[in-house]
Amino acid sequence: MSATLYCNPLPLPQLPRGRYSGQPTAFEQQFDLPDAFCIFFGKDRPDFRESGDVEVLHYQPDGCWYLFGSSRAGDSVYRSRDFLTWEHFQISLTAGNGYAPAVTQRSGKVYLSFSLSPLYEADHPLGPYHSLGYLCDQRGAKLKAWLDPALFTDDDQRMYAYWGYGPADGGLFGAEIESLYPPVIKGEPTFLIDFNREHLWERFGEANEDPDFSSLEGASMFKHEGRYYLLYSANGAGFRNYAEGCYIGSSPLGPFEYARSSPFARQSTGIVNSCAHGGFVRGPDNQVWYFYSTCIRQRHEYERRIGRDRVFFNAAHEPQVCISASPRHLDGSDAGLLPVSVNKRVDSSSHEAWNIDRYAIDDCTHTWWQPAFNDPQPWLTLELRREFALRAIRILWSEVNLDYERGILPEPVKYRLDFYRRGESEPSRTLDFSDQQEDLVVDFRTFAEIPAQRVRLTILQG
Template identity: 25%
Template sequence: MALAAALPCALTAFAAEPARLTYANPVDIDYRYNFEQLNLDISYRTGADPVIVRHQDAYYLFQTLADGYWRSTNLVDWRFIEPSRWPFDSMVAPAAISDGDRLLLMRSLFTPGAVLESRDPEHGKFDFLTRMLPELPNAVAPGLDRDLTRWHNGDPQPDAIPPGPWDPAFFKDDDGRWYLYWGSSDTFPLYGIELDMRRGVRYIGKPRALLALDPQQHGWERFGQDHRQEQHPTYIEGAWMNKVGGRYYLQYGAPGTEYNAYATGVYVGDSPLGPFQYAPYNPVGYKPGGFVQGAGHGSTFQDAYGNWWNTGTPWLGYNWTFERRIAMFPAAFSSDGQMSVSTRFGDFPHYVPQGPNADPESLFTGWMLLSYRKPATASSTDGEFVASRITDENPRTFWVAARNEPGQTVTVDLRGVRTVRAVQVNFADYKAGVFGDSDEIYTEFRIEGSADGRQWQPLAQTEAPRRDRPNAYLPLAMPARVRYVRYVHGHVGGAHLAISDLRVFGKADGPAPRAPRGVSAARAADPRQMTVRWRAVPGAVGYNVRWGTAPDRLNSSYQVFADQGTAQEIRALNRGVSYHVAVEAFDERGVSVLSQVLAVP
């Protein structure tokens, strides 16, 4: 992790604090340049479909189109590993699992392919568990309602399965039996089958169709931005299985990765191949608002202390529909079995716990966004790509310097002295012209602060070893009292220096805002949606609309900035389920208490 040099006393009056690890989404790794659009000459970095598994004393992160994977011992600092043996071309939506001794890995397949194993993933050493999976049985065991497995274009073969397994996920039960789950389609459901792992990998029995989308009942399963493309086919994908408290949690991503509403849902059952029941509190992982948007298709895992985490795939989508990043959110399973993923302030800095932690929301640092819509100036600008775009909390707009050369600067005026705790610099790929790997693909810069705009002192900088940091997150070694925050350029690998957002976190002086008043919530004639309204809170930067199936379980949230109004339509509800809703305000000083919690029948 890059840390700041110690600040002079002129800039800080804070005593040294015990170091606590923090992170901010998107996860700060060296996302790889994609080759999918070579024929269109589009160059961009991307990551998707993250699987994090804990193997022995470390965490391993696998994702789509990486040509390798990452290793971490603390969930903050990730080192890229180029493996000795790989599935011969780049991997999409992989399955990974540790059985304690081996780490198993399989890419998505349309035709039979290899499964790899490693007893030394730290050094990239993989061997074949099997060079060739058998063909999937082309028939489905009875179990799922045929109406939900019907093709959208008719019903010619309702019991046939598509080629695969695509989007696979391994699961090993407590009794030592193995299972595989898979599926990615707008027509087919998710499937599961038992595996014989005694010699290689063999299938036992026929695949079972386990669950399918039902957007007529589940509002969040509708396609499009904020679920507004009602007639468009929706996609189910990204199967993942956990066993908690003797019950089986089969998770899935929907309705499409290329929108803000991409989310994670869960069905729960008493056996690994079902039957499964839809959880009425779905979606469990949902983040449609804010800087990071989208939370679907990932994995759920426990850290070294037993704390739960859920990963997902936020949408970026400037260069190409499937330009994406990855995110990591605290998760939990309540005493009565309800699964939850905390995405509230999910793109603000969070602590990584160093021991058991029963409350995921307690991991929010309380460091507030200080840079939203603040004035910004730059040493140069390339045409329309002006500096003000770096404070709009939109990764699809960006500043471009006239020249990609060391010494270029962009400065944010916080409009008053603030206590700064961390900075996140999010680079954009604008006509990057980079394809493949190169020694020139790395990121270097420093962050400076000033109380008066004339005298500058170092706050943070990138450090060795060199690596690419498209979403560089730099917590300060000590808090700094500054009004101006300046980025000073060193190097990026692309043809242009382009920054989408320079996000500054910390606190302004004073009490937190008051709770919103005049909150109302009305369910529409279509019960899959409701509109929540509230009165503006003076000075608020934004609001979190929070809802759930009980007044003390408002686990879903939609972040709305104050300049976006004081009403939000929520289109993610389930028919036949009653809700409770409240609103909280936040500004640079902190977060209000909740408004009155309303019942929404």
């Protein structure tokens, strides 16, 4: 099996703690929030892990890719040297908010910010970072609605900022950054776009049923062949049909024209859904890729993972992305591997409450199989009905008992896979991961072809 395959959601190691999990942070407590936000800021919030609202920086000095995503502290960064495997690093930040990162490089420096956060500067994507202060207007006032920001450096090294939320905060805005010491924009903010009820996919709700409201957010800027692509997301990050759209302009601040391919990324069913709030980046061979959030939704509606897929441009220079949930080659082409487990027959050693074994294979992220708490060595057996040539596995682990305050922390899951040929009672092959040392909440592995009709997963620890 080729070592140049990836599969969504991406198997990022040591996924960080979710933004709205556990006790509210000191940063959260400084806001007087309405009752509508109690689901996020209430005191009885289950722990979960996430990374979303992703931005990837291709750092020119070392040629590596650095992935930044939303989390509780915003201090997790991933580095890839080959655009396939990712290493986890922690950075140190002075502010307490780590949601919706914005990152760019300019003149040998790296600049990073988050929603409602200062602008940080570093000599390297992994830091150390120091705060330059909040981005302000010409009068010295903090920019209004510094939410879901984006940073962009043009070829002439002029830097731009994008931010906002529509329609509640008036839409998305942009400005050139005139000074970094302290951070100040040039002139007045430029209005860019807002919710357009004629774009039906932008309308709020799972069925886009609300013609008068949306969550238009997640600005990102990318330049390709002399054109400026203003990406944005709608219609609400908690919905399965959350999607990504685009406006195209001839300068960083527009004017912009709506791309008729919008939403160019949308997937509302299956393991990989709610695919939005991301950005473009150049990968190997200068190909353009789209990194995006995708929802799990087991412990919280914003429990998310990261996906990626290749970007293609049509004759009108508009982006198009085919969201994938099966293995792909590094160039984005389909590896030809089909899922053979969905809704097949299954048996298990036990289950807890309503979390029956069939939920392990129903192609749905917000249901899961949970063994009984007193099951010493849980197992799940999958009957494929006929013999297949198996070449890869993908397991999305559930973490229903996480509790950081009580010391119940993430750990590597140790397990074994036994493969049985048709009519055999003893396994013909075994893949033993009992020495697993890497903490992977999404586990994707390829291997040499194994013919099998039954597969048994035995959880040894975790």
